Amino acid sequence: MTVKDQVCIVTGGAHGIGRALAERFAVEGARAVVVADLDLEAAQQVAAGFGGMAIGCDVSVEADLVNLIETVEYAYGGIGLFCSNAGIGMEGGLHVTDAQWERIMKINFMSHVWLARHLVPRLLRNGEGAMLQTVSAAGLLTQLGSAPYAVSKHAAMAFAEWLAVTYGSRGLKVFALCPQGVKTALLEEASHGSMNFLVDSALDPSAVASAVIEGLAKENFLILPHPEVAEYFRRKATDYDRWLRGMQRLQTETGIEQLMKP
Ligand SMILES: NC(=O)c1ccc[n+]([C@@H]2O[C@H](COP(=O)([O-])OP(=O)(O)OC[C@H]3O[C@@H](n4cnc5c(N)ncnc54)[C@H](O)[C@@H]3O)[C@@H](O)[C@H]2O)c1
DSSP states (O other): OOOOOEEEEETTTSSHHHHHHHHHHHHOOOSSEEEESSHHHHHHHHHHTOOEEEEOTTSSSSHHHHHHHHHHHHHHHHHHHEEEOOOOOOBBBBTOOOHHHHHHHHHIIIIHHHHHHHHHHHHHHHTEEEEEEEGGGGGGGGTTBBBBHHHHHHHHHHHHHHHHHHHHHOOOOEEOOOSSOOOSSHHHHHHTTTTTSSSSTOBOHHHHHHHHHHHHHOOOOOSSSSSSHHHHHHHHHOHHHHHHHHHHHHHHHTTHHOOOHH
């Protein structure tokens, strides 16, 4: 598929990967690009750059997602591509509080469930439409130094897979975007802690947007801006114990082990 002449929505579109996606979709000739974000002011600035629409939206609130879908449908008609991209990082392991777990699970995981609840029936009714979830390589592998990020992204991945299995044959297109490090505020905030080893291979958000355009064209479920992630994922599946030992070594070498006090 292409985004040309499609109505595209990007959550977390005010900054980072989401911003790069929104701007690229506009360049590719999307009929409308909607930038949805908690940070409405920044979303408005991004949307103004290409004559798009900005909508304030907290993806951890189901009613906000319903409002987003309904506002866009009212303005432009059927949604062609919804990028459920907003997400947060969070360092820590055993000492992460229940409130923090709840917060990250709502933003990184439940947002996709709430979205699908309201969007999937509409897309199936329209007979077309695609959903892209920004997951992470952490959803296929793990995240050193961050239990909540690893777990919330695995949950998001499992849900994307389940959507593809359950509704793919009825025409729903589902994509899971799984980058490693990308040069955004999220990586910057964690670059001295759990994500320090990802900085060297980090991509510009525009490179991730290019990978998305290519992935959509090929209609491959998994979009990997860092192709080496496919090999890591294969190694994990073929020899789990060896993979675990390798990750333990990496945790020691990167100094992240020191951060994970029991
Ligand atoms: N940067 C990386 O290294 C990296 C790697 C893999 C996956 N990801 C994923 O990419 C996605 C985008 O992250 P990014 O790196 O561009 O980060 P970012 O911090 O640059 O941008 C995130 C955007 O989401 C918005 N946002 C945060 N919480 C929100 C909420 N509750 N509702 C609506 N908007 C909200 C922020 O305002 C911001 O505009 C996330 O899902 C993240 O987990 C990032």
